[in-house]
Amino acid sequence: MFKSLVLPVALLGAAAAANADEGQWQPHQLPQLKSELKRIGITIPAESLADLSKHPMSAIVSLGGCSASFVSPDGLVVTNHHCGYSAIQRNSTPEHNYIANGFLAKTRAQELPGGPNTLVYVTEKVENVTDRVLKGLSPNLSGKERHEQVESRIKALIAECESDKAYRCSVPAFHRGLEYYRIKQLMIRDVRLVYAPSNHIGDFGGDIDNYEWPRQVGDFSFLRAYVGKDGRPADPSPDNVPYKSKDFLVVSAEGLKNGDPILLAGYPGRTSRYKLPSEIRFARDVDYPAKVGSITADLSVIAAATMGNPNYNVRYASVVKSANNVLKKTQGLLDGFARKDIAAIKDIQDAEFRNWYKQHGSGSKTLLADLDAVIGADMAVSRQEFALNEATHSDLLKSARTLYKLAIERQKPDAQREAGYQERDVSFIKARLTRLEQSFVPSVDQARYAAALTRYAKLDAKIHPAGVDALLPAPDALDALYKNTQLADTAKRLAWIGKDPDAFRKSDDPFIQLAVRMYDAANAVDERRKEVDGNLERVIPQYMAAVIAWKKSLGKPVYPDANSTLRVTFGTVSPYSPRDGITKGPFTTVEGILEKATGKEPFIAPASLSDAIKAKRYDVFKDPVLGTVPVNFLSSADTTGGNSGSAVMNKRGQLVGLNFDSTYESITKDWYFDSAITRAIHVDIRYMLWVMKEVDHADNLLKEMTIKYPKK
Incomplete structure (x- = not known):
């Protein structure tokens, strides 16, 4: 019975037309969404998005709860400040409080250990193993017996995949157990803290502003992945060398404007769109x-x-x-x-x-x-x-x-x-x-x-x-x-x-x-x-097999709930109206930081940041329309927890932002996607680069990354 149910899903994929910007798509589904990608203006070939060995997907990584991406050939990883928070906290003391004061390693030798919980996972292979998990299960098994047989098969698939100890494998369920895919990830376990701005930048507004809009938070940090001299994952050691990533994202400081298309790639945690x-x-x-x-x-x-x-x-x-x-x-x-x-x-x-x-x-x-x-x-x-x-x-x-x-x-x-x-x-x-x-x-x-x-x-x-x-x-x-x-x-x-x-x-x-x-x-x-x-x-x-068949008959999207595996979503830079008479977005600017700053937690703006804003030292990061430096922006992309740190890319696949939150009105999207009010919140990469240059003087990292600046 299961074989007859599984095969149509594989054929369905994304055959049904996408509905607005809804959908957290498996990469292999993207070629079936060519018309949607073209509609919003994405120019990256859909086939490239489906191939984990090609740009830009080969630069997208997981931190085991957050998302991130390589931004240099030497294992430099950019993610959210809150995703690097445990590494920041681990190295902080009342005397050296990197939470309050920030941290910057000017040299590789100054980079700090992220700790045993800070890991980088590079997804290298995804394969459908549904038959190997489900085929031949007796219909007479008790629930416990069936569960244990499925678990036994999954453990065997994992053991087979992990014969090379450099890899961490998993076999998550898709469509609530209708399909199973085996995910093979290189697990890098020597990860070091490179740079994090002060918490007054990285968490400006704190819990008061969490899930709120407008926001003015520089939610970014940098880590670096290290491996043994043979290029393979190794336990933390001073002898380790930076991981030579197969690919990395080019950073674009050219910016976005309202209505521009974006792609977002990461590891969304859990959604419940198909629950009763x-x-x-x-x-x-x-x-x-x-x-x-x-x-x-x-x-x-x-x-x-x-x-x-x-x-x-x-x-x-x-x-x-x-x-x-x-x-x-x-x-x-x-x-x-x-x-x-x-x-x-x-x-x-x-x-x-x-x-x-x-x-x-x-x-x-x-x-x-x-x-x-x-x-x-x-x-x-x-x-x-x-x-x-x-x-x-x-x-x-x-x-x-x-x-x-x-x-x-x-x-x-x-x-x-x-x-x-x-x-x-x-x-x-x-x-x-x-x-x-x-x-x-x-x-x-x-x-x-x-x-x-x-x-x-x-x-x-x-x-x-x-x-x-x-x-x-x-x-x-x-x-x-x-x-x-x-x-x-x-x-x-x-x-x-x-x-x-x-x-x-x-x-x-x-x-x-x-x-x-x-x-x-x-x-x-x-x-x-x-x-x-x-x-x-x-x-x-x-x-679920019946639901998918029903949705296909209605021309509605068919994508699995998020389950912490690599997904791609897309959308546009978009404002929204949370209630009658109010329109919000889609950009905030550095002037908003001064407007909110009270000198008391969580609205403390560091003096170096305030001085740079007041002096209008905006350089190439000044938006020609806004006349200042943008901080955060909204998009219609379909995201959830786990997407924190996800790369937000422009139509060419260049890094233009980092996902870090959703608006308060969007939170129920885990259960129901309402395109009118669902908005994801991103750090504008121009603010990140501006803080690095004008506030924290992270010139070594700016030099290490490949950055495309706007034409003068």
Whole structure:
């Protein structure tokens, strides 16, 4: 059955006409969009965009959560400031605060280690492996059995791909499990911080301006990828040399104007365009409100526990920044759902689909009933997972649980271990456990855990995972847990890697003991998740095949939801109207920085920046229409989280900006694309170059890049 469903999708690709600028397209789909690309004025051949070995796609890289691109043949990578933030924070101290003051390496020797979590992934090969994942699966398998068979096949495909240890491979699902592609990426693990402007430039406006427009933020930073002298990825070493990238983007300072076409390439994280009305209502009414409440409370605890201590503030800066970003996006989704009833829109679409399926669908007659049942089960286990997260919301407990789970999984042959706990994952586990020393203070963690336990106790008892309540420490027992544990010490924390489960069971460390006691109850939730996922993986692909056939019959776009794989989107520089009588965009300028600057966080403009603006030292970066230097601009490109740092290119494939955000009204695009108000926000490359030249004097980097300046 699956073979007959999969093949039409491969043929469909993007055959249906694109709708406005909607669509996060797989590169191989671009040749089928030639007319759309030509319509908006893109001159790069679609075949080049489909070929990962050709310009410009060969210059686009992932940072494992953000996007980036090579901008020199010596491994120089440009991305967002917030994407390089962990590397900036890692190297910052109260005495050398690179967050507040910025950092510039004038020589290669001055570049700073990004840390074990800072990686560069270069995608080299993408291949359809759907048959190898799905062919021959018995229809009589339970959900758990089916899920485990699929996982086993995926692990075998990954192991085959990673026979060369220079590569990191993955087999993500597309169209909610209808197709699977194997992604082969060169993983560069010696990545260094090269340049980041002051946070007063890189995060001007802070959380207040996050997702807002107008914006005036220089959200950019530079990293450099290093490899061994043989040109292959190597562990960090002073002997390593800059990676010789196969390609890099030429930077264009010629600029854009309203209506100009743009291409955007990167690694968007997750969208939910094909989810059902019931899934939207669950997110709107249950999941997102719970998440907002939890994050808001946690941020309040961190603020109180770090108040007045600069070292604590530095340690939790990245944690707070990330949490605030998730919070504002989640609240924005709720506000978006309130502003436009997307569930009601989906109700209409769902009714139309179900009527079409009854008349034209060739699949199972029980598909729609099966679909509703598996989605209901998914919601139920999701509630238990949320509760379990609250019950274990401590960095030390999370570390202990990870270590004990690793010990148990290492008793099995590597191929039979759970994904995330194979030998290929140990270095990542070590990196996470090591990274904790930069973002952890015992007293702060204790305060966070105490508050989380209180929140857990207030949740509906029906969603408490069975057996967990009796195992949790009382709030007045936390002092003893934190006083007597050794897991706060990085070396002692890492020393647990490699120990067998019996060593954990005999340990007198209170957090290790708690992790051991909780294992069975927590694992039961994991087992329920496998059963649910297996049933979702059985039913949802059948649904998606039918949806794609229906959409094709309507001439609507067919592209998979974002899943952190390389995608291309396109659009134009465009203003928008968020409400009646108001039009915004599409450019902001450096004068707006002075208008917003108050001298207080987060609206502090460095003196060197203010002086350059007041003196109008704009040089070649002055826009002929605006009469000044543009800072940020809007486009109609289809983006989401993970697209941060994505290259924004002009019609010739030259770098003209960096994606970093969306407008507040656009946040619900993860669920529904509304072309009238959906806008992505980008750093104008002219502002980046101007700051580098006039403010931070990064002349060495300006010389290293290939920059096309406007004709005089």
